[in-house]
Amino acid sequence: MAMETVDAVETAVLTPATVAEAVEQLAGLEDEGKVLAGGQSLLVLYRFGFVTPESFVSLQNIDELKSITPEPDGGLRIGAAVTQFQIIADPAIGASYPALVDAAKCVSSPQVRRRGTIGGNLCHADPTADPPAASIALGASVEIAGPEGRRVIPVDELFADYMETILEPGELLTAVLLPPPVTSSAYVKHRLRGIDTAIVGVAVSLVLSADRLTCESAGIGLSGAGTTPLRASGAEAALTGKALTPEAWTEAGRIAAEECEPLDDTEASEWYRRKMVERFVQRAGALAQARAKGQEELSA
Amino acid sequence: MKFEHSFTVNATVADTWDFLMNIPEMAGCIPGASDIAQVDDTTYDANVKAKIGPIGAKFACRVAIVALDPAARTGLVELTGKDSKLGSSVKAKMNMSMTEDDGGTTVTVVTDADVLGKIGQYGHGMIGKRADSMFADFTSCVKTQLEQR
Numbered sequence: 001m002a003m004e005t006v007d008a009v010e011t012a013v014l015t016p017a018t019v020a021e022a023v024e025q026l027a028g029l030e031d032e033g034k035v036l037a038g039g040q041s042l043l044v045l046y047r048f049g050f051v052t053p054e055s056f057v058s059l060q061n062i063d064e065l066k067s068i069t070p071e072p073d074g075g076l077r078i079g080a081a082v083t084q085f086q087i088i089a090d091p092a093i094g095a096s097y098p099a100l101v102d103a104a105k106c107v108s109s110p111q112v113r114r115r116g117t118i119g120g121n122l123c124h125a126d127p128t129a130d131p132p133a134a135s136i137a138l139g140a141s142v143e144i145a146g147p148e149g150r151r152v153i154p155v156d157e158l159f160a161d162y163m164e165t166i167l168e169p170g171e172l173l174t175a176v177l178l179p180p181p182v183t184s185s186a187y188v189k190h191r192l193r194g195i196d197t198a199i200v201g202v203a204v205s206l207v208l209s210a211d212r213l214t215c216e217s218a219g220i221g222l223s224g225a226g227t228t229p230l231r232a233s234g235a236e237a238a239l240t241g242k243a244l245t246p247e248a249w250t251e252a253g254r255i256a257a258e259e260c261e262p263l264d265d266t267e268a269s270e271w272y273r274r275k276m277v278e279r280f281v282q283r284a285g286a287l288a289q290a291r292a293k294g295q296e297e298l299s300a
Numbered sequence: 301m302k303f304e305h306s307f308t309v310n311a312t313v314a315d316t317w318d319f320l321m322n323i324p325e326m327a328g329c330i331p332g333a334s335d336i337a338q339v340d341d342t343t344y345d346a347n348v349k350a351k352i353g354p355i356g357a358k359f360a361c362r363v364a365i366v367a368l369d370p371a372a373r374t375g376l377v378e379l380t381g382k383d384s385k386l387g388s389s390v391k392a393k394m395n396m397s398m399t400e401d402d403g404g405t406t407v408t409v410v411t412d413a414d415v416l417g418k419i420g421q422y423g424h425g426m427i428g429k430r431a432d433s434m435f436a437d438f439t440s441c442v443k444t445q446l447e448q449r
Contacts, residue, residue: 048418049386050355125353162426163353227429265425 011046012055019064019145019174025057027147027170033057035172037081037120040112065119065174068093074180080119080173084131085110087118097178098291099185099203103134106189106201119173122155125163125228127263128197132159132229134187136221137203139179146171159228182219183208184292188284189223190276199268200224200276202256204284206244208292215239220252220284224268225260225277232256235281244289246282253281301415303431306408307439308401311446316398316405317373319446323363329441331434342366348381352423352430357383359390373398388417407442409435 013036016022026033032054034042045051059065065081068090076092084104087093094101107113107121107130121131122142135155143152147170155176160166167173185205189198201223207216218239220232235256242248262273309316320326323344327336332349339345342365349358359381367376374397381390392413399406414420415427423430 045354048422050418050422161353162429227426263425264428267425 011053014055014057015061016057017061019062019172022057022059022062022172023145023147023170025055026172029053029055029057030169033169035059035120035123037123038083038115038117039120040108040116041120041124041126059117059119071177076178078118078176078178080175081117082119084113084116084118084121088113096181097134097138097185099134099137099187099205099288100131100178102187103130103189103201103203106130106187106191106198108197109195112195118176122158122176123165123167123173125159125165126197127159127162127226127228127230128199128201128224128267129229130187130189130198130201130223133198133201133221133223134185134203135176136229136231137187137205137219138182138185138221139205139219141177141179142173143175143177144171145174150174152177156231162227182206182217183212184288185219186284186287186291188280188287190280198224200262200273200280202277202280202284204281204288206285206288206292208244212292213243215242215244215248218252220256220281222256222260222277224273225256225262227261227263230260232259232277232281234259244285249282249285252285253278256281301413301428303411303413303428303435304408305411305432305435305439306406307443308404308406309443309446310404311449313373313398313400313405315449316407316446317370319442320396320407321368321375325445326442329438329445331437350430350434352419352426355386355419355423357386357388357419359383359388361390383417383419386418388415388419390415 014025016025034053034056036056036058059081065079067079068082069077071077084107087104088101118131121129140155141152142155142158143150158165182205187203189201191198203221205219209216218236220235222230222232235252238252238255257274257278260277262270264270324336327333334347336346344363346361347358348361361379361381364378366378377394379392392411395410397408
């Protein structure tokens with residue numbers, strides 16, 4: 001069913017050149033400003049009249065936000081305005097954080113991936129989006145700039161409620177900070193059509209022992225499993241210190257399905273989503289493990 | 301969509317009934333409600349704000365008390381609301397009943413609601429969860445009001 005759209009609304013587009021300038025403009029606009037970081041989700045809401053900001057603050061002229069740079073600790077800093085396409089094409093991310101590339105590849109259509117950004121995706125806080133689950137599993141943090149300076153929080157803490165973040169007016173997400181790479185990771189998504197958001201999506205990251213048999217630690221991020229993107233911490237704990245047998249993955253899937261709280265909507269029922277969380281934890285785990293083996297063969 | 305909510309309050313059935321039947325007082329506990337005006341003996345108008353993610357809706361609502369049985373402590377209320385800016389509307393029938401429960405009172409509300417238009421389409425999955433959280437806020441407010449008497 002087609003929705004009625006808004007034809008003519010006067011909204012200014014501000015184009016600051018620095019983060020400091022953007023923060024100042026956002027702070028001045030209070031609740032009446034919206035960050036335009038690609039606009040692939042926001043402009044849909046705008047067109048339907050769901051959001052009616054006085055001004056958009058566009059990130060397109062802020063170069064600092066567009067780069068991917070190594071961090072001194074061996075991690076990676078991804079600027080908030082880096083597009084999904086850049087993430088897919090970046091060899092360093094592909095080699096060290098494959099779950100993030102899997103997730104970026106799952107985002108909507110090629111056109112959207114060319115313009116849509118990692119920061120925009122995270123701040124849209126759609127519980128069925130893909131990059132949030134991968135970011136959670138990989139243990140990412142986000143850097144937030146505000147009138148008081150910059151702060152860093154775990155990405156899990158960014159999501160406040162359904163499509164709501166903890167960002168205050170005047171605050172801007174400036175970067176996603178990835179910790180040093182884990183042994184392996186993967187994101188697997190369940191959807192009916194290619195461009196759909198996830199019915200359920202599961203990201204798994206693994207730190208394995210030297211013999212590749214035991215899980216030293218695991219990260220599991222879920223999409224489509226609650227009002228926000230979620231971490232399946234019970235399932236993570238169940239895998240820690242265990243041999244990664246099919247039984248261990250079955251158990252982790254069962255725990256994840258129990259600890260999540262999926263929405264019940266026209267896309268899928270809560271019951272179905274739980275079942276799919278259970279299955280897709282196993283699938284994402286199997287893919288991450290297979291990748292770990294592949295890496296071992298390459299290095300041998 | 302059908303919802304069933306209930307809560308138990310540490311007050312007598314008679315006090316709980318009186319509180320909930322005092323519409324202006326009761327409406328003060330409805331999250332986001334404002335501008336409550338009595339139209340006639342059984343009809344009231346109010347504005348109700350609700351937020352689903354980035355979408356803020358403001359429904360102009362008319363509430364009609366269709367049936368009331370003070371002896372049986374049951375009531376049927378019909379609500380219609382419209383947000384013309386967002387092209388969305390809500391229609392709901394609420395059946396309320398209350399029973400004595402170990403000195404306190406258990407109130408049960410069974411709601412049959414239709415949310416139509418853009419909000420119904422976009423926020424469908426969230427409406428049930430938002431109804432739960434609004435009812436929880438309503439409940440804690442009613443409890444505070446009644447139990448502090």
